Amino acid sequence: LKALVFHAEKCIGCKLCHLACSAQNEGEFNPRLARLKITSSYNREGLFVKGQTCDLCLACVEACPEDAIIEKNGRLAFIADLCTDCGICVDICPHQVIVKKTKGVGVCVQCQSCANWCPTEALTFEEVKK
Amino acid sequence: MTYTNKILRVNLTSGQSTTEPLNKDWAREYLGGKGLSIKYLYEELKPGIDPLSAENKLILMTGPTAGTIVPNSGKLAIAAKSPATGTILDCSIGGHFSPELKFAGYDAVIIEGKAKDPVFLYIEDEKVELLSAADLWGKGAHETEHLLADQLGDVITLAIGQAGENLLPMACISSELYRQAGRGGIGAVMGSKNLKAVSVRGTGGIKIADIRKFSAAMNKIKREDTMTDDNMWTYTDGTPMIVDLSHSTGILPTRNFQEGTFDQFENINSDAVKSALKAKKACFACPLACSNYVKKGKTEVEGPEYETLALCGSNCGIGDLEAVIEFNRLCDDHCLDTISTGNVVAFAMELTEKGIHDFGIRFGDIEKFLTMPTMIATKQGTGAELAMGVKKMAAKYGGKDFAMEVKGLEIPGYEPRGSWAMGLAYATSDRGACHMRAWPVAVEAFGDVDPFTSEGKAELVIGMQDDNSVKFSAIFCDCWAISNERMAEILSMLLEREVTAAELTTIGERIYNLAHLFNEREGFDRKDDNLPARIHNEKLTTGATEGKLLPKAEYEKMLTEYYKLRGWDENGKITAEKKKALNL
Numbered sequence: 001l002k003a004l005v006f007h008a009e010k011c012i013g014c015k016l017c018h019l020a021c022s023a024q025n026e027g028e029f030n031p032r033l034a035r036l037k038i039t040s041s042y043n044r045e046g047l048f049v050k051g052q053t054c055d056l057c058l059a060c061v062e063a064c065p066e067d068a069i070i071e072k073n074g075r076l077a078f079i080a081d082l083c084t085d086c087g088i089c090v091d092i093c094p095h096q097v098i099v100k101k102t103k104g105v106g107v108c109v110q111c112q113s114c115a116n117w118c119p120t121e122a123l124t125f126e127e128v129k130k
Numbered sequence: 131m132t133y134t135n136k137i138l139r140v141n142l143t144s145g146q147s148t149t150e151p152l153n154k155d156w157a158r159e160y161l162g163g164k165g166l167s168i169k170y171l172y173e174e175l176k177p178g179i180d181p182l183s184a185e186n187k188l189i190l191m192t193g194p195t196a197g198t199i200v201p202n203s204g205k206l207a208i209a210a211k212s213p214a215t216g217t218i219l220d221c222s223i224g225g226h227f228s229p230e231l232k233f234a235g236y237d238a239v240i241i242e243g244k245a246k247d248p249v250f251l252y253i254e255d256e257k258v259e260l261l262s263a264a265d266l267w268g269k270g271a272h273e274t275e276h277l278l279a280d281q282l283g284d285v286i287t288l289a290i291g292q293a294g295e296n297l298l299p300m301a302c303i304s305s306e307l308y309r310q311a312g313r314g315g316i317g318a319v320m321g322s323k324n325l326k327a328v329s330v331r332g333t334g335g336i337k338i339a340d341i342r343k344f345s346a347a348m349n350k351i352k353r354e355d356t357m358t359d360d361n362m363w364t365y366t367d368g369t370p371m372i373v374d375l376s377h378s379t380g381i382l383p384t385r386n387f388q389e390g391t392f393d394q395f396e397n398i399n400s401d402a403v404k405s406a407l408k409a410k411k412a413c414f415a416c417p418l419a420c421s422n423y424v425k426k427g428k429t430e431v432e433g434p435e436y437e438t439l440a441l442c443g444s445n446c447g448i449g450d451l452e453a454v455i456e457f458n459r460l461c462d463d464h465c466l467d468t469i470s471t472g473n474v475v476a477f478a479m480e481l482t483e484k485g486i487h488d489f490g491i492r493f494g495d496i497e498k499f500l501t502m503p504t505m506i507a508t509k510q511g512t513g514a515e516l517a518m519g520v521k522k523m524a525a526k527y528g529g530k531d532f533a534m535e536v537k538g539l540e541i542p543g544y545e546p547r548g549s550w551a552m553g554l555a556y557a558t559s560d561r562g563a564c565h566m567r568a569w570p571v572a573v574e575a576f577g578d579v580d581p582f583t584s585e586g587k588a589e590l591v592i593g594m595q596d597d598n599s600v601k602f603s604a605i606f607c608d609c610w611a612i613s614n615e616r617m618a619e620i621l622s623m624l625l626e627r628e629v630t631a632a633e634l635t636t637i638g639e640r641i642y643n644l645a646h647l648f649n650e651r652e653g654f655d656r657k658d659d660n661l662p663a664r665i666h667n668e669k670l671t672t673g674a675t676e677g678k679l680l681p682k683a684e685y686e687k688m689l690t691e692y693y694k695l696r697g698w699d700e701n702g703k704i705t706a707e708k709k710k711a712l713n714l
Binding site for chain 1: 197198199226229233275276279306307308333334335336337338341342344345349352357408409410411412413414415416417418419423425430432
C-alpha cells in the first residue's frame with residue numbers, strides 16, 4: 001500500500017502543500033481546508049516542525065457507522081450521501097487530517113497534489129507498512 | 131479577482147474599527163503593497179506632520195498575489211511616514227502575516243491615532259478587538275509573540291520590542307521571531323501609537339476562476355522559472371553567499387566603511403554560516419527558502435543575512451560568527467534594524483578610535499559589542515547616544531564626513547566607491563540609503579558593467595527602481611529574479627484582465643514618482659540627494675577597490691542625468707509634464 005510520507009528534515013514550512021491540496025480538493029486557496037497538517041514554527045525551545053498526513057491506517061473506515069468512508073484501490077473515498085455529519089471520523093483520525101466541512105468531511109484521497117508541489121521532496125508517495 | 135475589496139480601518143484614539151471598500155481605481159494604478167500603501171498615505175497624511183504623532187498612519191498592505199499558490203508571494207508591505215528620515219517609508223516583511231490577513235478577509239489594515247494605554251490589535255475574520263498590552267509592554271518581541279501564542283493559539287503576529295516602545299529611529303517590526311520590517315523606524319511608529327502587536331487569524335479562502343488549471347500553470351512556472359540556477363543560490367546558500375563576492379570585489383563595508391575588504395571574511399562567509407546550519411526556512415508560498423536557521427555555541431537565530439554579516443560583522447571589525455549570531459538575535463528580540471544598528475556601533479567605534487568622543491568601544495571588541503543591542507534599545511548609558519542614529523550622533527559629536535547615512539538612514543552593505551551606481555541608488559532611494567530600491571552591484575561589482583564610470587548608470591538605476599516598485603506592489607519577493615513579462619502573465623490570470631509588461635513598467639514608474647512626490651511635498655530636493663563625504667574624498671586602501679573613490683563631479687554628473695531621464699527638473703522636482711503623463 002502506498003501513501004504520503006512526511007520528511008521533517010527536508011521541510012521548509014512554505015505551506016505550498018496546503019495550498020495545492022485545498023485548490024485541488026476544495027476549489028480554493030485555504031490552508032485550513034487542507035487534508036494534511038504541516039507545521040513549521042518557533043516556540044520557546046526553537047524551531048518546531050511536524051507533519052501529519054493520511055497513512056491509510058483506515059481508522060476512519062472502521063469507525064464510520066454509515067460506511068460513508070471506504071477504501072477502494074488503496075485510496076479513501078467519501079460517499080457524501082451516506083454521511084450524517086456525526087463527526088466520529090474527525091475525532092478518531094490519529095493524524096487529525098480529516099477536515100470537517102459545513103456539510104460532510106474532506107478525506108485525503110492520496111491525489112498527491114501536495115507532493116507534486118513540495119519543492120524539497122519533504123512529502124513523498126511511497127510504500128507504508130500495512 | 132484576488133482582492134477582497136475590503137480595507138480594515140482601526141482608530142486607536144477612539145478604539146473604533148470600520149471596514150470600507152478598497153479604492154479600485156487606485157488598485158488598478160498602484161496594484162497593492164508598496165504602491166497602494168504610498169497612495170493611501172499621500173492622500174491621507176497632512177504634509178509636515180511629526181512621524182511620531184497620532185497624525186501619522188501605519189498601513190499593512192497585501193498585494194493581489196497574497197494568499198495564493200503563486201511562488202514567492204508571501205510578503206507584506208508596511209508603510210508610514212518615516213521617523214528616521216521624514217520621507218515616505220515602506221518596508222517589506224516576509225513570513226505568513228500577509229496571507230493570513232487575506233484569509234481573514236482584508237486587503238489592508240490602516241491604523242490611525244494613538245491609544246491611551248498600550249494595546250494590541252487582534253483580528254479574527256470579522257472580529258476585531260483592541261486588547262490591553264499592559265503585560266506585554268517592556269518585553270522583547272520574542273516573548274511577546276510567545277505570550278500571544280499562549281493566549282490566542284495559532285495566530286500570526288507583528289510585534290515591536292523595546293526599541294519601538296522607546297521610539298528609536300532604527301526600531302523595526304518583527305514577525306515569527308526572525309522576520310523584520312526593518313528600516314526607517316517603522317517600529318517606532320507602532321510604539322508612538324502605543325500599539326505593541328497585531329495578531330491575525332484568518333479562516334477564509336481565496337477563490338479564482340479555473341483554480342486547478344491556474345495551479346498547474348503555477349507549478350510549471352515554479353519549476354521552470356523560480357527554482358532555476360538564477361534563483362536557487364538563495365536555497366543552497368542564501369544571502370551569506372554575498373560575503374565572498376563583496377570581499378573579493380572590494381565592496382564589503384569594513385570598520386565603518388574605511389575599507390572594502392575584511393581580513394577575517396572567511397569567519398563570517400557562507401561556508402561559516404553553513405557549518406552552523408540546522409534547517410532551511412521559507413516564507414509562505416516560497417519554494418526558495420532563503421533563510422538559514424543556525425545554532426552556534428549557546429546561541430541561535432534565523433539568519434544572519436548578508437546585511438547583518440556585513441554591517442554587524444566586518445563593519446564593526448567582528449570576525450566571529452557566534453558573536454554576530456548572538457548580536458543578530460539580540461537585535462531581533464529588541465526589534466533593532468541590524469543595518470542601522472551595525473552602523474551606529476561602527477560609527478561609535480571610529481569616533482572612539484579617532485579620539486573625537488570616547489564611547490568606550492573599539493573595532494573588534496566582542497565583549498562590548500554584545501552589550502550594545504540591549505543598551506541601545508533600552509537607552510542605557512552610551513546606548514542612549516547611539517540610539518539617536520548616525521546622523522544625529524554626528525551633529526552632536528562630530529565625524530560628519532564619515533557618518534555613513536543618506537537622509538538619516540544608515541547605509542547597507544555595499545561600498546559605493548566600488549559600485550558607483552549603488553551610490554546613485556542610495557542617494558535617490560525614496561527612503562534614504564537603501565539597497566532594496568535598486569541593487570546595481572549585481573551587474574556592476576558582481577557583473578560585467580564597469581563599476582568605476584558614471585556612464586549609463588542613471589538609466590540602470592531608474593530601470594531597477596521602477597521594476598522593484600512593481601515587484602514590491604504585486605507582491606513578489608526580490609529573491610525571484612522575475613521579469614515584467616512573467617509578472618504580467620500571472621497578474622492577468624489573478625486579476626482576470628489583460629495586464630501587459632508595458633503597463634507594469636508604467637505602474638513602476640508611477641509608484642516611484644509618487645514616492646518622490648511625497649518627499650518633495652515634505653521639502654526634499656537635490657540638496658538631500660547626496661552621499662557622505664568619505665565616499666567622495668577618501669580613497670579605499672585594500673583589495674580590488676584600492677585607490678578608488680567616487681569623485682563628487684562624477685556623482686553630480688550621474689545625478690543630473692538621473693533627474694533628466696526621470697523627467698524631473700535640475701533641482702529634482704517632478705515636472706508638470708511628467709505628473710500629467712503618469713496621472714499623478
